[in-house]
Amino acid sequence: MSSQEHPNDKRVSWHEYFMNIARQVATRATCDRKHVGAVIVRDKTILSTGYNGSIRGLAHCTEAGHLIEDGHCVRTVHAEANAICQAARNGVRIENADIYTTASPCWNCFRLIANSSIKRIYYGEFYRDTRSLEVAKELGMELIDLSELMNDPSIPIVGEPKHDDSCGCGE
Numbered sequence: 001m002s003s004q005e006h007p008n009d010k011r012v013s014w015h016e017y018f019m020n021i022a023r024q025v026a027t028r029a030t031c032d033r034k035h036v037g038a039v040i041v042r043d044k045t046i047l048s049t050g051y052n053g054s055i056r057g058l059a060h061c062t063e064a065g066h067l068i069e070d071g072h073c074v075r076t077v078h079a080e081a082n083a084i085c086q087a088a089r090n091g092v093r094i095e096n097a098d099i100y101t102t103a104s105p106c107w108n109c110f111r112l113i114a115n116s117s118i119k120r121i122y123y124g125e126f127y128r129d130t131r132s133l134e135v136a137k138e139l140g141m142e143l144i145d146l147s148e149l150m151n152d153p154s155i156p157i158v159g160e161p162k163h164d165d166s167c168g169c170g171e
């Protein structure tokens with residue numbers, strides 16, 4: 001039921017709803033070089049969430065500084081990987097689910113998403129990894145650009161607005 005079908009329904013669309021939540025999740029990220037949030041969803045129900053942060057129990061970038069390797073901060077586990085870990089910790093099946101992520105996945109996260117049998121990736125901004133786009137096609141997965149939904153000014157944006165070689169998101 002969309003707002004188009006019912007002009008008096010002023011609610012956000014499902015895509016906006018889940019992307020807005022992913023953006024809120026991103027505000028908990030602990031590496032300020034890039035804040036990313038991810039939400040895994042099936043049948044309009046949130047199964048798990050994740051943001052980029054340190055290994056559980058270890059110091060965060062905000063406390064210990066970044067851990068830079070080849071120009072990237074490698075201290076954090078990425079948002080998409082953490083969402084998959086959260087599902088695993090709680091015994092939640094994510095097969096055939098969708099993932100909403102504020103930035104399209106890096107190659108490492110893409111491989112985890114693919115092997116979790118998540119079929120659709122909705123992303124808020126394009127990340128530089130184009131390999132995922134090509135491989136997704138081959139795997140029958142979809143990568144869907146929702147960047148036009150990233151404009152709710154009430155949700156804070158932290159970190160670089162766009163990825164580039166210096167963003168150090170950890171790939």
Ligand SMILES: [Zn+2]
Pocket residue numbers: 030031032033061065066067073074075076
């Ligand atoms: Zn960092």
Ligand SMILES: [Zn+2]
Pocket residue numbers: 078079080105106107108109110171
């Ligand atoms: Zn990643």
